[in-house]
Structures are given as structure tokens and as C-alpha cells.
Amino acid sequence: MKIASWNVNSIKARLPRVTEWLQEFSPDVVMLQELKCIDENFPFMEIEDLGYNLSVHGQKSYNGVAILSKHPIEDVMIGLPGDENDEQARYIEATIKTVRIGGLYLPNGNPLPGPKFDYKLAWMDRLIVRAKELLAQEEMFILGGDYNCCPKDEDCYDPIRLAGDALMQPETRDRYFTLLNLGLTDALRQFYPSGHNYTYWDYQGGAWQKDNGLRIDHLLLSPQAADRLVKCGIDRVPRGKERASDHTPIWCELDID
DNA sequence: ATGGTTGTGTTACAA
Numbered sequence: 237m238k239i240a241s242w243n244v245n246s247i248k249a250r251l252p253r254v255t256e257w258l259q260e261f262s263p264d265v266v267m268l269q270e271l272k273c274i275d276e277n278f279p280f281m282e283i284e285d286l287g288y289n290l291s292v293h294g295q296k297s298y299n300g301v302a303i304l305s306k307h308p309i310e311d312v313m314i315g316l317p318g319d320e321n322d323e324q325a326r327y328i329e330a331t332i333k334t335v336r337i338g339g340l341y342l343p344n345g346n347p348l349p350g351p352k353f354d355y356k357l358a359w360m361d362r363l364i365v366r367a368k369e370l371l372a373q374e375e376m377f378i379l380g381g382d383y384n385c386c387p388k389d390e391d392c393y394d395p396i397r398l399a400g401d402a403l404m405q406p407e408t409r410d411r412y413f414t415l416l417n418l419g420l421t422d423a424l425r426q427f428y429p430s431g432h433n434y435t436y437w438d439y440q441g442g443a444w445q446k447d448n449g450l451r452i453d454h455l456l457l458s459p460q461a462a463d464r465l466v467k468c469g470i471d472r473v474p475r476g477k478e479r480a481s482d483h484t485p486i487w488c489e490l491d492i493d
Numbered sequence: 494a495t496g497g498t499t500g501t502g503t504t505a506c507a508a
Contacts, residue, residue, distance in 0.1 A: 245508085246500055270508090272501065297501050298508095344508060384508095438508085439498035482499075482508080 237490050238262070241339065241380040241453055242474075243269040243436075243483035247300075250481055251279050257474050258286050263487060264306050265332050267339030269382045271300030271325075278302070295325035301339050301381070305332045316340070318362035326359070334492060335461065336370060336377035342384045345402030353402055356384070360411035367415055367456075376461040376490070379420070382436075382483065383454045385412045387422070390430060391451035393443075403452060421462040423455040423488045424470070435470055436483045444475060453486045464490040 240263040244250040247268065258266070266288075271278065275294040283290060288304040293314045303309060309330045316327035326341040340363065345356030363379070370377050385408050389395035398404050416422060424433055434449025443449065457465060468488040475484035 249500065270500095297506090346508080439500095441497055443498095479499095 237264045237333070237335070237492050238487055239265040239335070239337070239378060239380070239455070239490065240485045240487035241267040241269070241382075241455060242485040243341070243382040243453060243481060245270045245481040245483065246272040247278060247302075248273055249479065251282060253474055253477060253480060255282060255286060257471075257485065258283070258288070258304075261471065261485070261487070265335075265337060266304040266485075267328075267337065267380050268302040268304065269300070269339065269341035271295075271302060272297060273300060291328060291330055293325045293328045299325045299341055301325060301328045301341050303328055303330050303332075303337055303339050307332050316359065316362050316366060318365055319358070322359075334376055335490065336375065338366070338370070338377065338379040340379060340381035340383070342382060344384050345405075345408065348400075348402050348405065353405075356402060357407055357411065360408070364411065364414055364418070367418055367420065371418060371458060374460065375458070376464065376492070377458045378455055378461055378488075379415070380455040380486075382452060383412065384452055385409065385454075386450050386452055387412055387454075390432065391434075393432070393434070393448040393450070403450065415456055419459050420456040421459070421465070423457050423462075423465055423468040424451075424486065426462075426465060427468050433470055435486055437475060439482050453483060455486055455488050457488075461490060464492055466491050
């Protein structure tokens with residue numbers, strides 16, 4: 237079963253890129269982030285016509301997450317628990333076959349210090365709580381998406397230049413590594429233990445052409461899912477196309493029916 | 494070099 241995550245930076249602007257990629261790559265499950273549209277405006281038909289079921293958690297202009305699946309989507313949970321006043325559409329969780337899938341769009345957190353960075357850290361604390369709850373069930377799960385976190389300096393093309401960015405802060409990294417220390421596995425690093433494996437390139441300054449990227453999209457696996465991990469990779473092809481998202485898909489394959 | 498790009502939805506804000 238192929239499971240992917242992609243921050244599309246507007247599903248409406250990206251629909252041609254998304255549909256061609258679904259047909260070429262044929263993932264079983266996809267977590268999408270930054271839909272930038274309300275549920276009613278999501279292009280359901282165009283994606284359902286390709287054989288995908290859909291669960292969408294949209295929002296006007298900003299954020300928005302979805303899960304696509306060739307298999308039935310069950311027990312959908314909208315929103316990350318822990319703050320009833322949080323109205324940003326950044327989390328969706330559902331069960332597909334025997335795997336619990338959590339699709340997330342972690343807050344960017346810039347500028348810092350300030351309320352946006354505080355919100356990011358609080359959101360990460362809530363994600364840690366949710367990860368603990370899922371781990372207690374001792375079943376297969378994946379927490380995937382745009383984490384807006386460069387775990388290490390090697391995950392950034394110029395760590396000096398971006399040292400002040402929220403994606404690089406020790407407080408951000410500490411919380412990311414707390415997730416790993418709970419027992420989650422960074423799927424990509426199982427196959428590419430070190431080096432540059434970027435998933436995001438800024439639109440500005442020819443970042444893509446210069447390979448000035450960041451590794452900020454991650455697939456974190458529960459121990460039961462990691463036991464079935466066959467392969468993981470980053471598909472750079474969509475980033476090089478016309479009208480591309482600034483992110484490109486990350487995917488993994490699990491050995492399950 | 495205090496800029497640059499893309500998207501939403503109105504011309505400001507987020508990334």
C-alpha cells in the first residue's frame with residue numbers, strides 16, 4: 237500500500253498537477269495540505285472520477301487538509317484534540333484498511349517571537365498528546381504532512397541564513413524529536429540516513445533551480461507500521477512542472493494487503 | 494541587495 241503526503245498550496249490552482257500525479261503515481265492513500273478552500277468548493281468530482289474516496293476538512297483562504305483513498309475511509313476525526321477554540325483546519329484523521337492515517341499541516345510559526353510561534357509550539361504539544369494516545373492502541377498508524385520543521389541543519393540548504401526561522405528553532409526541533417523519542421519512525425531516514433532530501437523549495441529567488449530546499453514534510457510511523465515499511469521516497473517530479481506547488485510529494489510503501 | 498514569488502480575494506496577508 238502506497239501512502240503519500242503533499243502540500244499542494246491551493247487545490248484549485250493545483251488541480252491539473254494533482255490529477256496527473258494521481259494517475260501517474262497511483263498512490264492508495266494521499267494526505268493533502270493547504271487546500272485553501274472551503275469544503276463546498278473542493279473539486280470532489282475531478283478526484284472521485286480517478287477512483288478516490290475523499291474526506292475533506294477545508295477552510296476559506298488558508299489551511300485545509302484532506303485524505304484521499306482508493307479504499308473506504310472510516311472513522312473520520314476532524315481537528316486536532318486539545319483546544320476547542322482552535323478554528324484552523326490543520327488536522328484530519330481516519331482509518332483506511334488497518335492503518336490509522338493522521339494528515340497534518342503544522343503551523344508555520346513565523347514571525348518569532350510572538351503569538352504565531354506560541355501557537356505553533358502549543359499545536360505541537362497537542363500533537364504529542366495525540367501521538368501518545370494512538371501509541372497506547374499499539375496499532376499501525378502514520379502521522380504525515382507538512383511539519384514546518386527542519387529536524388537538523390542538514391535538512392536546510394543554508395542553516396545560517398535561516399537560523400532565525402521558526403522552522404529551525406530548538407523549541408520546534410525539541411518537540412519533533414519528542415515525537416520520535418516516543419517511538420515513532422521518520423520513514424525517509426530509514427532509507428536515506430543523512431544528507432539533503434528536500435521536500436520544499438521557495439518560489440522566490442530561483443530556489444528550485446539552485447536546489448535551495450528544506451526537508452519539512454515527514455511521514456512518522458508507529459512501531460507496528462514501521463515493521464511493515466518497505467520503501468520511502470520523495471518524488472521531485474511535480475516540483476519541476478509548470479504552475480507547481482512549492483512542496484513536492486513524500487511517499488512510503490507498507491507491506492499490507 | 495532590507496529585495497524576491499505565489500495564492501486568495503481584494504489590494505493585505507500568509508507562506
